[in-house]
Amino acid sequence: MFKPKSIFFEKDIENYALGRQLMEQYKDVPKVEIESHNAIEEMRKKENKEFLNMKGNLIIGVRKTHKFVPNHKISDFLVPYTSSGCIAACMYCYLVCNYNKCAYLRLFVNREKMLEKIIRTAENSEKTLTFEIGSNSDLILENTITNNLVWTIENFKNTKNGFLTFPTKFDMVNSLLNLEHNNKVIIRMSVNPEEIINNVEFGTSRLKGRIEAINKLKEAGYKVGILIAPVIFVENWKPLYLELIQRLSNELSEKVKKDLFFEVIFMTYSYVHTKINEEAFPDSINLYNKEIMTGRGRGKYWYKESIRQEGEKFFREELAKYFPNNDIIYIV
Numbered sequence: 122m123f124k125p126k127s128i129f130f131e132k133d134i135e136n137y138a139l140g141r142q143l144m145e146q147y148k149d150v151p152k153v154e155i156e157s158h159n160a161i162e163e164m165r166k167k168e169n170k171e172f173l174n175m176k177g178n179l180i181i182g183v184r185k186t187h188k189f190v191p192n193h194k195i196s197d198f199l200v201p202y203t204s205s206g207c208i209a210a211c212m213y214c215y216l217v218c219n220y221n222k223c224a225y226l227r228l229f230v231n232r233e234k235m236l237e238k239i240i241r242t243a244e245n246s247e248k249t250l251t252f253e254i255g256s257n258s259d260l261i262l263e264n265t266i267t268n269n270l271v272w273t274i275e276n277f278k279n280t281k282n283g284f285l286t287f288p289t290k291f292d293m294v295n296s297l298l299n300l301e302h303n304n305k306v307i308i309r310m311s312v313n314p315e316e317i318i319n320n321v322e323f324g325t326s327r328l329k330g331r332i333e334a335i336n337k338l339k340e341a342g343y344k345v346g347i348l349i350a351p352v353i354f355v356e357n358w359k360p361l362y363l364e365l366i367q368r369l370s371n372e373l374s375e376k377v378k379k380d381l382f383f384e385v386i387f388m389t390y391s392y393v394h395t396k397i398n399e400e401a402f403p404d405s406i407n408l409y410n411k412e413i414m415t416g417r418g419r420g421k422y423w424y425k426e427s428i429r430q431e432g433e434k435f436f437r438e439e440l441a442k443y444f445p446n447n448d449i450i451y452i453v
């Protein structure tokens with residue numbers, strides 16, 4: 122389990138069972154009391170090169186915003202849930218909006234309030250709703266610290282008209298396998314070629330582990346998906362992604378392949394990423410490529426239309442070849 126270097130905590134967390142549990146679990150770790158998890162003065166002053174060091178800290182607070190954001194890709198709503206940020210360090214992570222604020226893992230202990238709102242919204246709805254609860258962090262990773270996913274699935278399983286979904290890059294799924302989930306949870310495994318995982322997605326599970334995890338989750342009755350994301354157009358992207366698709370075809374179980382679905386997302390990048398990565402990972406590859414990327418407003422970059430089109434054609438053709446019976450929900 123993750124052992125933080127320091128814990129920054131809001132006083133109020135002691136009024137919540139999970140807050141008390143975490144303080145006990147980490148009783149030997151040095152602690153600093155803070156006013157708000159959103160404004161930690163000590164962190165704001167750090168330099169970019171300290172990015173990885175900062176991820177060794179854990180912030181524990183109470184979530185104040187509970188606004189659901191309508192979504193039209195794989196869910197009906199993006200829901201702020203029990204954590205934000207992450208202890209891994211993928212070089213493109215979109216949670217690195219401003220490293221002082223978002224990079225490290227923040228846990229929110231008022232989980233009862235958050236789940237109650239989801240359940241109430243589902244039960245008051247006339248149509249079935251899907252809630253994306255993993256857009257701010259990686260819940261499989263978080264679960265190894267808080268057990269929140271186990272708690273969530275157990276408390277959500279009898280909800281009418283609702284599904285939960287989240288993506289992950291981790292393989293620590295054993296605690297979910299024997300749960301009664303009533304088919305209410307859709308788990309999407311995010312994958313990339315081995316070479317990209319090793320050189321860009323620092324601190325995440327290896328491809329082999331991710332594939333094994335998805336096979337185990339399917340065997341345990343969960344609905345599963347594969348998220349090829351983010352696609353990074355490195356020089357040799359075609360053979361790398363072809364090999365990935367072939368590996369998935371060979372190593373995913375027949376049961377998974379029966380009703381698996383795909384999402385494909387091309388990488389977006391930003392000026393903030395470039396600055397952090399240059400200083401925090403000076404020996405790593407440069408993900409910004411001005412030949413094939415273009416501005417997208419507010420310091421963000423994405424791939425030019427011509428390479429996006431080539432990418433879409435490639436994924437549609439190759440997935441149709443190796444997974445002729447599976448849907449691609451979207452390519453963006």
Ligand code: SF4
Nearest residue numbers: 207209210211214290
């Ligand atoms: S695992 Fe997910 S949340 Fe964590 S750094 Fe990587 S992309 Fe970000």
